[in-house]
Amino acid sequence: MRQFTTGDLNKQVGDVTDAASREPVVLTKHRKPRYVLMSYEHYERMRTGRDPRRAHFVSEMPQEHKDLFAAEIDRLAQGEGYDDEP
DSSP: OOEEEHHHHHHOHHHHHHHHHHSOEEEEETTEEEEEEOOHHHHHHHHHTOOOOOOOOGGGSOHHHHHHHHHHHHHHHTTOSGGGOO
16 A cells, blocks of 8 residues: 655645555555545445455465465466566
């Protein structure tokens, strides 16, 4: 999650709101997190519970996710994937 200061919000409102349109951003004041800025759509997904994303403890992770995670770790361990990034 990106972070901006409250001063950045005043000086660079376009940059901060552009970042918040992609993902929630933390606004700090006196080097401490104070606020979260996010798009209205993201807020509505959180408010209504319609956001399909979910965090899991590894012990609670669905088997399908464990299999995908293990396959990606193996791929990275073999040196694949690092240069695939745009």
